[in-house]
Amino acid sequence: MLSRLQRLLRSDEGSSLVAVLVVMLVLTIGGLALATIVTNTTGIVVDTRSQSQSRVTADAGLAEVVASLKRGEVACGATGHNVAVDGTGSLQYDYAVTCGSGFATVRVNSAVNGARTAVQSVYAQTPAASSGGDMVFFGSGNVTFTSEVKTSADGRLLNIVVPQASFTCQSLIPGNITARGTVSANGGCTIKGTVTSAAGVLDMCCGSDTIEGNVATSGTGSSTVRGTLKGSLHTNGEISFGWEGKQVAGSVIANGNVQLGNVRINGSLTMPSARTLSMQSGTIVGGTVRPTTVAGPTAPTLPGWFEYKFKxxxxxxxxxxxxxxxxxxxxxxxxxxxxxxxxxxxxxxxxxxxxxxxxxxxxxxxxxxxxxxxxxxxxxxxxxxxxxxxxxxxxxxxxxxxxxxxxxxxxxxxxxxxxxxxxxxxxxxxxxxxxxxxxxxxxxxxxxxxxxxxxxxxxxxxxxxxxxxxxxxxxxxxxxxxxxxxVPGMGISESGSSGSGGIGGLISSRDVPYETIN
Known part of the structure; x- marks a missing residue:
């Protein structure tokens, strides 16, 4: 009897050991889980703080650059890198200012501990009077650059001015185009700069055409856009977009009817409430604004002929x-x-x-x-x-x-x-x-x-x-x-320079994909 009881006790000791081991395993797993939760939560808090700091820095930088631009302390075409928000040791941002075709675009980048923010605002701009360009052609005949005309300017965009006629692009042009008449992109055209028409419209015939700068046309006719616009578009007439599946990277302002085709407008569309918007298969990411009236872009003051008689x-x-x-x-x-x-x-x-x-x-x-x-x-x-x-x-x-x-x-x-x-x-x-x-x-x-x-x-x-x-x-x-x-009296400024003009009201402000500012 006694020996049987001793055997039972020895059997219970083994069961207790197993129970203790199970309890220890559960407690260990729980501790590890808790440590993981604490670590992840700390990381989330750090990431959230970095993202918040990146956002605040970008917004503060944007406000400062815009204010400096309006005060004339920052010029069109300016860039800045590692600019401190509030003195030495504070968070920093990069910025770039581009102007043309009635728009001033300010872009600001901020990166804090791997958290990156890029913001962009577009303002109306009153263009300064055009004083000339690198290539200036008067006369009533259309000026055409085919693929055989290759142009460049060392470290900048060249300026092509056609004060009395229209311009047709069929090639890569690393420059800005200013014309009195219609500016046409007629297949195989890439314009790296801005396009401005004082009395004409924009005519992009083909999906292979690209304009990388802003576009402003003051003519009241109908513009056709079948290519890609990497800036914004402001026209004094109606617009017909094509079905080539292209996009407008910025915003669109039109003083007329708009047919979207299947274009994607990443910014906003502004047009008069009394005009007709045909959505078709198009997309407007930034929403639609329908005021009673919409002003056309301010037409540039084109240069008159510079007279020179030898002395x-x-x-x-x-x-x-x-x-x-x-x-x-x-x-x-x-x-x-x-x-x-x-x-x-x-x-x-x-x-x-x-x-x-x-x-x-x-x-x-x-x-x-x-x-x-x-x-x-x-x-x-x-x-x-x-x-x-x-x-x-x-x-x-x-x-x-x-x-x-x-x-x-x-x-x-x-x-x-x-x-x-x-x-x-x-x-x-x-x-x-x-x-x-x-x-x-x-x-x-x-x-x-x-x-x-x-x-x-x-x-x-x-x-x-x-x-x-x-x-x-x-x-x-x-x-x-x-x-x-x-030539004498013309000044070097007559070849290759232009004024900044005045900065007006805000057109759009939004987050944009983060891209390095050079």
Whole structure:
């Protein structure tokens, strides 16, 4: 009996040990779970605090940049990096300001402990009067850049201005377009900058077309948009979007009916309440605003023709060499125009600034079979009634410091009529197998057309500098690199610069995807 009781007690001891082990296991699991919960909660609190700090920093930075922009302390095109919100040691943000086509866009990035916020506000902008551009073409004829016209500007966008006509893009243009008439993107067109029309509309024919800057058109006609807009659109008329599945990255303001097709507008759409909105298969992410009236964009003040008639007093320190109409020496018309064209290469013998006055010649031509290459050592001015620059190459001479300047000018014979006058005996400025090297800065000024034929003597046209002409005629390949230069009285600001204008009311404000600001 006693031995049986002892056996039962020994059996109970084993059961108690198992029970204790089970309890210990449960307590261990519970402790680990609690530790995990505490750790995760701490991480969530930290992440939430970082995200809140990132948001507050971005909003504070946006407010400060906008205020500085309105005060004139920050200019259009400005960027800033690691800007402290409130003095040294405080949280920092990056910003970028872009302006054009009646809009000023302010973007601010903030990153705190991996939490990132990007905000963007778009304000109305009153454009400053346009003072000119890198390529300025007057006349009533449409200006077209095909895929054979290649343009660039070192470190910036170039400015193309067409004060009296329309513009058609069929190529990559890393620049801003300002025209009186309609701006057309006619397939294969990418415009890196803004588009502004003083009296026309926007006509994007194809899904392959892209405009990366803001667009503003003051004409009351109908705009067609079948491509991609990476900025905002403000038009004084109606808009018809296409069915190519494209998008508008910014907002749209229209003073007319709107048909959406299947476009996606990431910002808002503002249009008069009395006008018709046809949603079709389109999407408006930022909502629709329907006031009673909607103002069109403020039209830019386009530049008038800059009159220039030659005066020796405009060129102090320049020797003036007046060409004779007889003979074949380097100071005669034939010395340039007739084979072997030795007068062209004689230009590289000048070591102080010189004006070659060829107004007594019927033309000044390098199209004589000589295909001259001229290494100039100083500033050179060519003055004639018309030019044929076929086969001419101009570059800086060996050992020359800086960039010599090279002017090719036809003066305006009636400098008081505020219009380009291509008078009797005057003619085009022809570029045909013509190269002005990157080592020189060249200005083509003519009240007649600047004509590009392309390919003479097997040479590809290249021009480094500025164009200012009474018209544009294109028929061959051209590589144009903007390098600001003007004629006397015009000022360098007339080539390649523009004012910031005034900052108006808020159009839209929203979060945007975080992208690095360069």
């Amino acid at each position: 020796t007093s405009d060129w102090p320190g320049y020797q003036v060499v007046t060409l004779k109409t007889s003979g074949t020496a380097s100071d005669t018309c034939n010395g340039f125009n007739s084979s072997p064209g030795a007068a062209w290469t004689s230009l590289q013998t000048y070591t102080s600034p010189v004006v070659i006055d060829a107004r007594a010649c019927s033309t000044l031509s390098s199209n004589n079979g000589s295909k001259p290459t001229v290494g100039i050592k100083t500033n050179v001015v060519l003055l004639a009634k018309k030019f044929d620059l076929s086969g001419l190459t101009v570059k800086a001479g060996t050992g020359v410091a800086g960039k010599p300047k090279f002017w090719v000018m036809t003066e305006d014979p009636t400098p008081t009529d505020a219009a380009p006058t291509c008078g009797s005996g005057y003619g085009e400025l022809l570029i045909n197998g013509t190269v002005t090297d990157l080592t020189v800065k060249a200005m083509a000024y003519s009240p007649c057309k600047i004509s590009v034929a392309g390919g003479a003597y097997g040479l590809q046209d290249k021009w480094n500098g500025s164009f200012y002409g009474g018209g544009w005629s294109y028929g061959g390949g051209l590589t144009f690199t903007a390098d600001p230069i003007g």
